[in-house]
Amino acid sequence: MEGKINKQLKKVLKKIVKEAHEPLAVADAKLGGVIKEKLNLSCIHSPLVNELMRGIRSQMDGLIPGVEPREMAAMCLGLAHSLSRYRLKFSADKVDTMIVQAISLLDDLDKELNNYIMRCREWYGWHFPELGKIISDNLTYCKCLQKVGDRKNYASATLSELLPEEVEAEVKAAAEISMGTEVSEEDICNILHLCTQVIEISEYRTQLYEYLQNRMMAIAPNVTVMVGELVGARLIAHAGSLLNLAKHAASTVQILGAEKALFRALKSRRDTPKYGLIYHASLVGQTSPKHKGKISRMLAAKTVLAIRYDAFGEDSSSAMGVENRAKLEARLRTLEDRGIRKISGTGKALAKAEKYEHKSEVKTYDPSGDSTLPTCSKKRKIEQVDKEDEVVEKKAKKAKVKIKVEEEEEVVEVEEDVVEVVEEQETSVKKKKKKDKKKHIKEEPLSEEEPCTSTAIASPEKKKKKKKKRVNED
Numbered sequence: 001m002e003g004k005i006n007k008q009l010k011k012v013l014k015k016i017v018k019e020a021h022e023p024l025a026v027a028d029a030k031l032g033g034v035i036k037e038k039l040n041l042s043c044i045h046s047p048l049v050n051e052l053m054r055g056i057r058s059q060m061d062g063l064i065p066g067v068e069p070r071e072m073a074a075m076c077l078g079l080a081h082s083l084s085r086y087r088l089k090f091s092a093d094k095v096d097t098m099i100v101q102a103i104s105l106l107d108d109l110d111k112e113l114n115n116y117i118m119r120c121r122e123w124y125g126w127h128f129p130e131l132g133k134i135i136s137d138n139l140t141y142c143k144c145l146q147k148v149g150d151r152k153n154y155a156s157a158t159l160s161e162l163l164p165e166e167v168e169a170e171v172k173a174a175a176e177i178s179m180g181t182e183v184s185e186e187d188i189c190n191i192l193h194l195c196t197q198v199i200e201i202s203e204y205r206t207q208l209y210e211y212l213q214n215r216m217m218a219i220a221p222n223v224t225v226m227v228g229e230l231v232g233a234r235l236i237a238h239a240g241s242l243l244n245l246a247k248h249a250a251s252t253v254q255i256l257g258a259e260k261a262l263f264r265a266l267k268s269r270r271d272t273p274k275y276g277l278i279y280h281a282s283l284v285g286q287t288s289p290k291h292k293g294k295i296s297r298m299l300a301a302k303t304v305l306a307i308r309y310d311a312f313g314e315d316s317s318s319a320m321g322v323e324n325r326a327k328l329e330a331r332l333r334t335l336e337d338r339g340i341r342k343i344s345g346t347g348k349a350l351a352k353a354e355k356y357e358h359k360s361e362v363k364t365y366d367p368s369g370d371s372t373l374p375t376c377s378k379k380r381k382i383e384q385v386d387k388e389d390e391v392v393e394k395k396a397k398k399a400k401v402k403i404k405v406e407e408e409e410e411v412v413e414v415e416e417d418v419v420e421v422v423e424e425q426e427t428s429v430k431k432k433k434k435k436d437k438k439k440h441i442k443e444e445p446l447s448e449e450e451p452c453t454s455t456a457i458a459s460p461e462k463k464k465k466k467k468k469k470r471v472n473e474d
Contacts, residue, residue: 003030005038017041025049096219096242102212103233109205116198117142124191127151127183130174134167139202142195144171149188151175222306222321226299227281234277235307246304246311253307254278254300278303283328291335298328 005013013035016024023042026032027050032043056063061072117138125132128151135141140162148157154175159168216229220242223232238256239245248256255262257276265272274293278284278300287295302324309320 003028003034005031005034010039013039013041025052027053096236099212099215099219099233100237100241102208102215103230103237106205106208106212106230109201109208113138113198113201113205116194116201120145120191120194120198123194125180127180127187128175128178129180130178131171134170134174135163139199142198146192146195146199149192151178151180217318218316220307220310221316221318222310222324223303225318225321225325226303226306227278227283231277231281235303238277242307242311246308248304250297250301250304253304254296283325283332287332288336291332294335295328295332298331302328 013024017039020041023044024032024035026035026043026045029045032045035041035043061067061069064072120142121132124145131144131151132141135144143162144159147159147162148154152175154172159171163171212233213224213229216224216232220232220236223235226232227235235253235256236242236245239248245253255273255276256278258273259276261273275284275296278296279292281299283299284292284296306321306324
């Protein structure tokens with residue numbers, strides 16, 4: 001197993017060396033190299049030799065005369081058992097099975113403790129519900145129950161060893177005016193028995209955690225320095241052993257524990273997860289959310305180096321882990337400081353951070369945006385209507401003067417009496433139009449966007465056409 005030659009093998013081989021003309025077939029290449037060095041005997045190791053050895057083992061009964069099959073079977077079984085024991089004892093300090101079992105048991109204890117404490121609080125809450133709100137620590141709560149029991153005993157009990165004076169006075173005051181129901185002595189005995197179980201399990205958990213810390217520092221000191229005892233133990237347990245974990249790549253170690261999310265992301269063609277069990281490491285926990293993915297990738301790369309050094313290295317010191325952790329912490333500081341450095345310039349000077357002032361503006365509600373209807377009222381004031389009429393009259397007079405000038409140039413031969421008749425007709429038409437406009441204004445109000453000047457501008461053109469028609473008729 002160790003690749004060494006014992007005394008019996010040496011004696012046999014020394015006899016063969018003198019008579020041997022062919023190379024010696026060896027099942028182990030390492031053992032063949034040792035034989036060649038010490039005895040100067042050529043050895044051979046190949047797949048054909050392995051087949052030959054397997055045939056010899058299967059036909060051992062016929063090759064060795066005078067041995068019964070029962071004795072041969074017992075010899076094979078004993079040899080197998082001794083080889084298995086030797087392999088287990090080969091490296092007692094490197095047995096990572098203890099770590100796998102310890103971390104699994106620690107997780108189970110945490111689950112059971114949570115269930116027991118929740119049950120204890122609900123059970124005793126029927127009798128003294130106020131105690132659960134006053135004492136938040138679970139272990140202190142169970143110790144108080146174990147010491148006092150029934151709530152009537154709180155007045156005479158001394159809890160100075162477990163609680164501070166203020167909390168003790170509050171508990172005693174709450175016990176006097178409690179709204180809980182009365183319970184029998186048998187119920188109190190069962191509750192107290194559950195409290196003792198919780199206290200014993202919590203004490204055993206602390207002892208198991210110390211054991212796990214010691215084993216991790218003995219088996220994987222560099223991994224412990226990089227990611228901590230619990231995360232390192234969970235990584236080893238997830239991979240099965242330290243050697244299996246050492247065979248994984250850094251990208252695999254980074255997402256180890258998030259396989260379900262990884263395969264779901266690959267199936268739906270979305271972003272793959274950035275971290276798995278390594279997320280609970282202290283370096284990733286103290287990083288801002290923006291840089292968690294980057295730090296977890298760098299931490300996984302350095303952790304893989306530490307795992308391989310612990311698995312295959314002969315030195316059991318944690319110097320490499322301390323050095324790599326210092327590098328990662330320096331890298332983390334540069335990443336965090338980069339956000340507050342100047343973009344322009346040298347890039348080394350820190351930007352001046354202005355003092356933050358909280359500016360609170362009190363905004364009132366504006367009801368103008370609630371309604372979509374026009375803002376002008378249907379009934380306008382009389383003053384507005386009169387002003388609009390005056391504007392219309394002035395514009396109409398100006399248009400009339402222009403029309404007269406044009407008509408004098410075009411129609412010079414028209415007699416005076418005809419002009420008078422035309423003017424009378426024009427005045428009558430104007431009066432009718434004014435009346436129609438006033439009626440129209442009363443029925444439909446003008447909008448703000450369309451001023452009433454449009455009607456005044458359009459009227460002179462119409463009047464021109466009508467005048468020309470009437471002059472031609474006359």
